[in-house]
Amino acid sequence: MKKSILIIFFVSFSNILLGQVYEAGIFVGGSNYVGDIGRTNYIYPNNIAGSAFFKYNWNPRIALRATYSYLPITASDFEADTDYKISRGLTFSNTINELAVGFEYNFYEYDVSTPGKTWTPYITIDLAVFNYKYIVEETQPEEFIYDSKNGVTIPFGVGFKSKLIGSLAFALETKFRYSFADDLDYNTETVDRLNFGGTSKDWYMFTGVSLIYTFGRPACYTTGF
Numbered sequence: 001m002k003k004s005i006l007i008i009f010f011v012s013f014s015n016i017l018l019g020q021v022y023e024a025g026i027f028v029g030g031s032n033y034v035g036d037i038g039r040t041n042y043i044y045p046n047n048i049a050g051s052a053f054f055k056y057n058w059n060p061r062i063a064l065r066a067t068y069s070y071l072p073i074t075a076s077d078f079e080a081d082t083d084y085k086i087s088r089g090l091t092f093s094n095t096i097n098e099l100a101v102g103f104e105y106n107f108y109e110y111d112v113s114t115p116g117k118t119w120t121p122y123i124t125i126d127l128a129v130f131n132y133k134y135i136v137e138e139t140q141p142e143e144f145i146y147d148s149k150n151g152v153t154i155p156f157g158v159g160f161k162s163k164l165i166g167s168l169a170f171a172l173e174t175k176f177r178y179s180f181a182d183d184l185d186y187n188t189e190t191v192d193r194l195n196f197g198g199t200s201k202d203w204y205m206f207t208g209v210s211l212i213y214t215f216g217r218p219a220c221y222t223t224g225f
């Protein structure tokens with residue numbers, strides 16, 4: 001009896017794997033930050049950044065996705081548009097490593113194997129954890145002790161994807177993250193000149209283009225949502 005159940009389970013699972021379409025690829029583009037230092041443009045990529053992703057197409061409208069992103073962020077008060085920031089003259093750089101899982105919703109049915117369904121705009125929303133550095137203390141002027149910590153965010157964004165040739169496709173995407181943290185720029189009460197005050201939290205963004213490889217047997221989708 002147990003052997004029969006196991007056989008049925010593995011056969012069913014194999015059919016599900018063969019009956020779906022998967023996508024894997026990389027994003028290359030730029031990241032930027034909005035907070036207490038520098039510019040306040042939400043789409044202003046000024047650092048080379050990248051990510052790698054894997055998608056499971058639940059049906060032609062819904063895809064589940066997992067993503068790792070490497071997102072350097074920098075900012076300078078000298079590029080700000082207020083006299084106060086320019087005279088203050090603060091700069092910083094940090095690096096965010098992020099792991100996210102979520103879903104992608106296609107406005108049109110998308111299937112690279114079906115003519116007429118090979119492009120669509122989409123929206124995406126994730127749940128993510130990220131890691132970054134923060135300042136513990138200043139031992140001497142301009143000499144700091146750093147540590148790292150984790151945070152949680154809910155990335156959301158918009159994009160457009162289309163078939164290129166064969167199993168290859170591309171996408172353009174912009175994604176925004178509200179960090180729920182105020183120290184991506186090293187804001188801290190332990191160093192007077194880095195105590196920016198205020199209650200606003202930092203944002204970080206990523207805008208890029210991806211190359212996507214699609215594999216697995218097309219069609220035979222679950223009815224899903």
